[in-house]
Amino acid sequence: MISKSTHYAKQGEVARNWVLIDAEGATLGRLAAQVAKILRGKNKPQFTPNSDCGDFVVVINADKVQLTGNKADHKTYYRHSGxxxxxKAESFRQAMEKHPEKVVERAVRGMLPKTTLGRKQLTKLKVYAGTEHPHAAQNPVKIELEG
Known part of the structure:
Protein backbone atom coordinates (compact mmCIF):
# COMPACT_ATOMS: atom_id res chain seq x y z
CA MET A 1 0.00 0.00 0.00
CA ILE A 2 1.36 3.41 -1.01
CA SER A 3 1.13 6.23 1.50
CA LYS A 4 -0.38 9.37 -0.03
CA SER A 5 0.36 11.82 2.74
CA THR A 6 1.58 15.30 1.96
CA HIS A 7 5.16 16.10 2.90
CA TYR A 8 5.61 19.37 4.82
CA ALA A 9 9.06 20.96 4.84
CA LYS A 10 10.44 21.40 8.36
CA GLN A 11 12.39 24.47 9.36
CA GLY A 12 15.80 22.78 9.56
CA GLU A 13 15.67 20.68 6.39
CA VAL A 14 15.27 23.55 3.92
CA ALA A 15 18.35 24.46 1.85
CA ARG A 16 18.64 28.25 1.58
CA ASN A 17 20.27 29.68 -1.52
CA TRP A 18 21.27 33.25 -2.36
CA VAL A 19 19.77 34.83 -5.48
CA LEU A 20 20.94 38.03 -7.19
CA ILE A 21 18.44 40.06 -9.22
CA ASP A 22 19.39 43.09 -11.33
CA ALA A 23 16.46 45.53 -11.26
CA GLU A 24 17.77 47.75 -14.07
CA GLY A 25 14.89 48.54 -16.42
CA ALA A 26 12.50 46.23 -14.54
CA THR A 27 8.88 47.14 -13.81
CA LEU A 28 8.41 47.63 -10.07
CA GLY A 29 5.32 45.45 -9.56
CA ARG A 30 6.54 42.57 -11.69
CA LEU A 31 9.92 42.65 -9.97
CA ALA A 32 8.27 42.68 -6.53
CA ALA A 33 5.97 39.77 -7.41
CA GLN A 34 8.86 37.55 -8.48
CA VAL A 35 10.99 38.55 -5.49
CA ALA A 36 8.10 37.76 -3.12
CA LYS A 37 7.65 34.37 -4.81
CA ILE A 38 11.32 33.51 -4.21
CA LEU A 39 11.25 34.81 -0.60
CA ARG A 40 8.24 32.61 0.19
CA GLY A 41 9.77 29.58 -1.57
CA LYS A 42 6.91 29.13 -4.05
CA ASN A 43 9.44 28.34 -6.77
CA LYS A 44 10.54 25.17 -4.92
CA PRO A 45 8.79 21.81 -5.06
CA GLN A 46 8.83 21.46 -1.25
CA PHE A 47 6.89 24.73 -0.71
CA THR A 48 5.00 24.76 2.57
CA PRO A 49 2.66 27.71 3.22
CA ASN A 50 3.20 27.82 6.99
CA SER A 51 6.97 27.43 6.93
CA ASP A 52 9.77 29.73 5.82
CA CYS A 53 11.35 27.75 2.97
CA GLY A 54 12.39 30.61 0.68
CA ASP A 55 15.79 31.85 -0.46
CA PHE A 56 17.74 35.01 0.31
CA VAL A 57 17.31 37.67 -2.41
CA VAL A 58 19.78 40.46 -3.21
CA VAL A 59 18.35 43.17 -5.48
CA ILE A 60 20.84 45.58 -7.10
CA ASN A 61 20.24 48.73 -9.18
CA ALA A 62 17.04 49.55 -7.28
CA ASP A 63 17.44 53.16 -8.41
CA LYS A 64 16.84 52.09 -12.04
CA VAL A 65 13.42 50.47 -11.48
CA GLN A 66 10.52 51.84 -13.57
CA LEU A 67 6.75 52.12 -13.58
CA THR A 68 4.50 51.64 -16.60
CA GLY A 69 2.37 54.38 -18.09
CA ASN A 70 2.26 57.73 -16.29
CA LYS A 71 2.22 56.21 -12.80
CA ALA A 72 5.59 57.82 -12.04
CA ASP A 73 3.79 61.19 -12.00
CA HIS A 74 0.72 60.11 -10.01
CA LYS A 75 1.85 57.41 -7.56
CA THR A 76 2.00 58.67 -3.96
CA TYR A 77 3.28 56.96 -0.82
CA TYR A 78 1.53 57.82 2.45
CA ARG A 79 2.55 57.28 6.06
CA HIS A 80 0.99 58.49 9.30
CA SER A 81 2.73 59.28 12.57
CA GLY A 82 -0.36 58.53 14.64
CA LYS A 88 2.90 62.57 5.28
CA ALA A 89 2.76 62.16 1.51
CA GLU A 90 5.65 61.55 -0.86
CA SER A 91 5.53 61.15 -4.64
CA PHE A 92 7.22 58.25 -6.44
CA ARG A 93 9.85 60.55 -7.94
CA GLN A 94 10.73 62.07 -4.54
CA ALA A 95 10.96 58.60 -2.98
CA MET A 96 13.25 57.37 -5.76
CA GLU A 97 15.56 60.37 -5.32
CA LYS A 98 15.78 59.97 -1.53
CA HIS A 99 15.63 56.22 -0.91
CA PRO A 100 15.07 53.89 -3.89
CA GLU A 101 15.76 50.82 -1.72
CA LYS A 102 12.69 51.55 0.40
CA VAL A 103 10.47 51.77 -2.70
CA VAL A 104 11.38 48.22 -3.73
CA GLU A 105 11.16 46.93 -0.14
CA ARG A 106 7.70 48.42 0.29
CA ALA A 107 6.46 46.89 -2.97
CA VAL A 108 7.73 43.44 -1.94
CA ARG A 109 6.36 43.82 1.61
CA GLY A 110 2.89 44.39 0.16
CA MET A 111 3.06 41.03 -1.61
CA LEU A 112 4.10 38.97 1.42
CA PRO A 113 1.73 37.65 4.11
CA LYS A 114 0.83 40.14 6.85
CA THR A 115 1.91 37.74 9.60
CA THR A 116 4.98 36.99 11.70
CA LEU A 117 6.04 34.56 8.96
CA GLY A 118 5.81 37.32 6.32
CA ARG A 119 7.91 39.67 8.46
CA LYS A 120 10.49 36.92 8.92
CA GLN A 121 10.60 36.31 5.17
CA LEU A 122 11.11 40.03 4.53
CA THR A 123 14.35 39.95 6.55
CA LYS A 124 15.87 37.76 3.80
CA LEU A 125 15.50 40.62 1.27
CA LYS A 126 18.56 42.81 0.71
CA VAL A 127 18.09 45.83 -1.60
CA TYR A 128 20.85 48.14 -2.86
CA ALA A 129 20.58 51.27 -5.03
CA GLY A 130 23.80 50.66 -6.98
CA THR A 131 25.61 47.63 -8.35
CA GLU A 132 27.76 47.11 -5.24
CA HIS A 133 26.60 44.75 -2.49
CA PRO A 134 28.39 43.18 0.51
CA HIS A 135 27.09 39.64 -0.12
CA ALA A 136 29.74 38.43 -2.59
CA ALA A 137 30.95 35.84 -0.05
CA GLN A 138 27.58 34.05 -0.24
CA ASN A 139 28.03 33.56 -4.03
CA PRO A 140 24.52 34.65 -5.06
CA VAL A 141 23.25 33.08 -8.29
CA LYS A 142 22.21 35.75 -10.81
CA ILE A 143 18.80 35.06 -12.31
CA GLU A 144 16.89 36.82 -15.07
CA LEU A 145 13.40 38.11 -14.46
CA GLU A 146 10.51 36.39 -16.23
CA GLY A 147 8.40 38.39 -18.65
Whole structure:
Protein backbone atom coordinates (compact mmCIF):
# COMPACT_ATOMS: atom_id res chain seq x y z
CA MET A 1 0.00 0.00 0.00
CA ILE A 2 1.36 3.41 -1.01
CA SER A 3 1.13 6.23 1.50
CA LYS A 4 -0.38 9.37 -0.03
CA SER A 5 0.36 11.82 2.74
CA THR A 6 1.58 15.30 1.96
CA HIS A 7 5.16 16.10 2.90
CA TYR A 8 5.61 19.37 4.82
CA ALA A 9 9.06 20.96 4.84
CA LYS A 10 10.44 21.40 8.36
CA GLN A 11 12.39 24.47 9.36
CA GLY A 12 15.80 22.78 9.56
CA GLU A 13 15.67 20.68 6.39
CA VAL A 14 15.27 23.55 3.92
CA ALA A 15 18.35 24.46 1.85
CA ARG A 16 18.64 28.25 1.58
CA ASN A 17 20.27 29.68 -1.52
CA TRP A 18 21.27 33.25 -2.36
CA VAL A 19 19.77 34.83 -5.48
CA LEU A 20 20.94 38.03 -7.19
CA ILE A 21 18.44 40.06 -9.22
CA ASP A 22 19.39 43.09 -11.33
CA ALA A 23 16.46 45.53 -11.26
CA GLU A 24 17.77 47.75 -14.07
CA GLY A 25 14.89 48.54 -16.42
CA ALA A 26 12.50 46.23 -14.54
CA THR A 27 8.88 47.14 -13.81
CA LEU A 28 8.41 47.63 -10.07
CA GLY A 29 5.32 45.45 -9.56
CA ARG A 30 6.54 42.57 -11.69
CA LEU A 31 9.92 42.65 -9.97
CA ALA A 32 8.27 42.68 -6.53
CA ALA A 33 5.97 39.77 -7.41
CA GLN A 34 8.86 37.55 -8.48
CA VAL A 35 10.99 38.55 -5.49
CA ALA A 36 8.10 37.76 -3.12
CA LYS A 37 7.65 34.37 -4.81
CA ILE A 38 11.32 33.51 -4.21
CA LEU A 39 11.25 34.81 -0.60
CA ARG A 40 8.24 32.61 0.19
CA GLY A 41 9.77 29.58 -1.57
CA LYS A 42 6.91 29.13 -4.05
CA ASN A 43 9.44 28.34 -6.77
CA LYS A 44 10.54 25.17 -4.92
CA PRO A 45 8.79 21.81 -5.06
CA GLN A 46 8.83 21.46 -1.25
CA PHE A 47 6.89 24.73 -0.71
CA THR A 48 5.00 24.76 2.57
CA PRO A 49 2.66 27.71 3.22
CA ASN A 50 3.20 27.82 6.99
CA SER A 51 6.97 27.43 6.93
CA ASP A 52 9.77 29.73 5.82
CA CYS A 53 11.35 27.75 2.97
CA GLY A 54 12.39 30.61 0.68
CA ASP A 55 15.79 31.85 -0.46
CA PHE A 56 17.74 35.01 0.31
CA VAL A 57 17.31 37.67 -2.41
CA VAL A 58 19.78 40.46 -3.21
CA VAL A 59 18.35 43.17 -5.48
CA ILE A 60 20.84 45.58 -7.10
CA ASN A 61 20.24 48.73 -9.18
CA ALA A 62 17.04 49.55 -7.28
CA ASP A 63 17.44 53.16 -8.41
CA LYS A 64 16.84 52.09 -12.04
CA VAL A 65 13.42 50.47 -11.48
CA GLN A 66 10.52 51.84 -13.57
CA LEU A 67 6.75 52.12 -13.58
CA THR A 68 4.50 51.64 -16.60
CA GLY A 69 2.37 54.38 -18.09
CA ASN A 70 2.26 57.73 -16.29
CA LYS A 71 2.22 56.21 -12.80
CA ALA A 72 5.59 57.82 -12.04
CA ASP A 73 3.79 61.19 -12.00
CA HIS A 74 0.72 60.11 -10.01
CA LYS A 75 1.85 57.41 -7.56
CA THR A 76 2.00 58.67 -3.96
CA TYR A 77 3.28 56.96 -0.82
CA TYR A 78 1.53 57.82 2.45
CA ARG A 79 2.55 57.28 6.06
CA HIS A 80 0.99 58.49 9.30
CA SER A 81 2.73 59.28 12.57
CA GLY A 82 -0.36 58.53 14.64
CA UNK A 83 -0.79 62.13 15.74
CA UNK A 84 -3.36 64.65 14.52
CA UNK A 85 -2.20 66.13 11.22
CA UNK A 86 0.52 63.51 11.01
CA UNK A 87 -0.19 62.32 7.46
CA LYS A 88 2.90 62.57 5.28
CA ALA A 89 2.76 62.16 1.51
CA GLU A 90 5.65 61.55 -0.86
CA SER A 91 5.53 61.15 -4.64
CA PHE A 92 7.22 58.25 -6.44
CA ARG A 93 9.85 60.55 -7.94
CA GLN A 94 10.73 62.07 -4.54
CA ALA A 95 10.96 58.60 -2.98
CA MET A 96 13.25 57.37 -5.76
CA GLU A 97 15.56 60.37 -5.32
CA LYS A 98 15.78 59.97 -1.53
CA HIS A 99 15.63 56.22 -0.91
CA PRO A 100 15.07 53.89 -3.89
CA GLU A 101 15.76 50.82 -1.72
CA LYS A 102 12.69 51.55 0.40
CA VAL A 103 10.47 51.77 -2.70
CA VAL A 104 11.38 48.22 -3.73
CA GLU A 105 11.16 46.93 -0.14
CA ARG A 106 7.70 48.42 0.29
CA ALA A 107 6.46 46.89 -2.97
CA VAL A 108 7.73 43.44 -1.94
CA ARG A 109 6.36 43.82 1.61
CA GLY A 110 2.89 44.39 0.16
CA MET A 111 3.06 41.03 -1.61
CA LEU A 112 4.10 38.97 1.42
CA PRO A 113 1.73 37.65 4.11
CA LYS A 114 0.83 40.14 6.85
CA THR A 115 1.91 37.74 9.60
CA THR A 116 4.98 36.99 11.70
CA LEU A 117 6.04 34.56 8.96
CA GLY A 118 5.81 37.32 6.32
CA ARG A 119 7.91 39.67 8.46
CA LYS A 120 10.49 36.92 8.92
CA GLN A 121 10.60 36.31 5.17
CA LEU A 122 11.11 40.03 4.53
CA THR A 123 14.35 39.95 6.55
CA LYS A 124 15.87 37.76 3.80
CA LEU A 125 15.50 40.62 1.27
CA LYS A 126 18.56 42.81 0.71
CA VAL A 127 18.09 45.83 -1.60
CA TYR A 128 20.85 48.14 -2.86
CA ALA A 129 20.58 51.27 -5.03
CA GLY A 130 23.80 50.66 -6.98
CA THR A 131 25.61 47.63 -8.35
CA GLU A 132 27.76 47.11 -5.24
CA HIS A 133 26.60 44.75 -2.49
CA PRO A 134 28.39 43.18 0.51
CA HIS A 135 27.09 39.64 -0.12
CA ALA A 136 29.74 38.43 -2.59
CA ALA A 137 30.95 35.84 -0.05
CA GLN A 138 27.58 34.05 -0.24
CA ASN A 139 28.03 33.56 -4.03
CA PRO A 140 24.52 34.65 -5.06
CA VAL A 141 23.25 33.08 -8.29
CA LYS A 142 22.21 35.75 -10.81
CA ILE A 143 18.80 35.06 -12.31
CA GLU A 144 16.89 36.82 -15.07
CA LEU A 145 13.40 38.11 -14.46
CA GLU A 146 10.51 36.39 -16.23
CA GLY A 147 8.40 38.39 -18.65
Missing amino acids: YNGGL
